[in-house]
Amino acid sequence: MRDTAKTFFDIVIIGTGFAGLGMAARLKQSGREDFVILERANDIGGTWRDNTYPGVACDVPSPLYSFSFRLNAEWSRLFSPGAEIHAYMKSVAREEGLIPHVRFNAAVKHAFWDTATACWRISTAQGEIQAKFLITGTGHLADESLPNIPGLSGFTGQVFHSARWRNEAVLEGKRIGIVGSGASAIQLVPEVAKIAGHMTVFQRSAPYIIPRPNHVFTDAEKRLFRRDRTEMRKLRESIFWMLENTFASRRGVPRYLAENKQQALLHLAQQIPDPELQAKLTPDYEIGCKRVLLSNDYYPTFLRDNVTLEDTALESINGGTVVAASGTRVELDVLIFCTGFEAATPPYATLVHGSDGRSLAEHWQSGMEANASTTVNGFPNLFIINGPNTGLGHNSIVYIIESQVEYILEALNWVEKTDHGPLEPLAAAQSHYSDSMQDSAAGTVWLSSGCKSWYLDPRSRKLTLIWPSFAHNFRHRNGHFSPDDYLDKEKA
DSSP: OOOTTOOEEEEEEEOOSHHHHHHHHHHHHTTOOOEEEEOSSSSSOTHHHHOOOTTOBOSSOTTTSSOTTSOOTTOSBSSOBHHHHHHHHHHHHHHTTOGGGEETTOOEEEEEEETTTTEEEEEETTEEEEEEEEEEOOOTTSSBOOOOOTTGGGOSSEEEEGGGOOTTOOOTTOEEEEEOOSHHHHHHHHHHHTTOSEEEEEOSSOOOEEOOOOOBOOHHHHHHHHHOHHHHHHHHHHHHHHHHTTHHHHTTOHHHHHHHHHHHHHHHHHHOOOHHHHHHTSOSSOTTSSOOEEOSSHHHHTTSTTEEEEOSOEEEEETTEEEETTSOEEEOSEEEEOOOBOOSSOGGGGTEEOTTSOBHHHHTTTOOOOBTTTBOTTOTTEEETTOTTOBOSSSOHHHHHHHHHHHHHHHHHHHHHHTOOSOOOOHHHHHHHHHHHHHHHTTSGGGSTTOOOTTBOTTTOOBOSBOSSOHHHHHHHHSSOOGGGTOOTTTO
16 A cells, blocks of 8 residues: 655655666565655656657567566567557556555655755655655656747647647648657658648758568467567577677777668668659768667658658748748648657756755756766765666667666665765766766767767767667676775775
């Protein structure tokens, strides 16, 4: 039974996406029960609860985009749709006994470290609670980003972001504008085109796209997975190392760059025979700078009579007329933004205040940084999952999350075993780690000439979001807690 009156906990977790659920499940498995999960919505699931647009799916194979401790033999296909991923997450929460620990509709207003009591004071929509440890698991794709376009507030039609899809919106036969050409856009564009009267896609920059080998699992394969979990683990491992092999191109190795680019451009040429349209859909930056996307039906959508590609950005809006940077004017009934998320400057950073009273956002004015990508100097007993340098452009973020979860568990055990006071990384350790991230990023495609992506901090141009190496290197370096980063040997 959920105790809604309790106000002090050993651990508070923010968010019920993969990060929050993974952390909570491992706490339960290790015998820890004194924790609460704060969820701002009325259901669990994070981005997979919020994103319900037509065609929503993950571009990481489902057998790997799932918890290693909760394998799922029921995936319908290699790249499962969003609703299936959400259902999986709900089953994890239910079967791991996490629901009684969740407080729904409990959005965090702010969190302050109280030095006098050595605890976190957290104000929520349901009142204040306190905790010894605070763990944020809000994710990179939690808060949508809308561009500041002149006249947007005066648009006379329907307008919304893909992450806040309006199922009640009437799209059949309408003149629809899609702003963006990233991961969400390439999924929903083919679906919306089927019902639109006319659709115009505003493309600021063309993405690299490769084929999507979306294998459908047979009943025989599912029976095998249910009967023999080692078969699922073998599949999971083979997918992991296949994806790891793709990192070499992000590292900027010429041979692999050329091979990946050839694959993407061949896919484009095979699906778009018209030279003029092909040129508009050809990226003008190095492959891997932005996430390489997977689709079999995005390009063919532009061969439809009711679809137009506008290969410049949306510049302004005047009533129901939108104007592109090229000067093209289009009359629209509906405007849908596929413009990504507030990832490099996450909104939660403005809510969390450390021992000096300043927020994480103030500490991160030149870009996010954290020791082991998890803890921050000046913020005692705070752990951040999906924080600085944890994103991946080539593999599963769930693998990174599980690595951080194990780091945090070991840190909690060490604090208890040693009776250590509030845990806070040394400034020198954090600075050394942050510098090593930028050193590792040198020579990668993300810092190549002409690369503009959400992986980079817009103020400093530092690579603050993505992990600049193989995924297995993250686990090797950050999968285990090291007390050396927290002990001042000169004072010991």
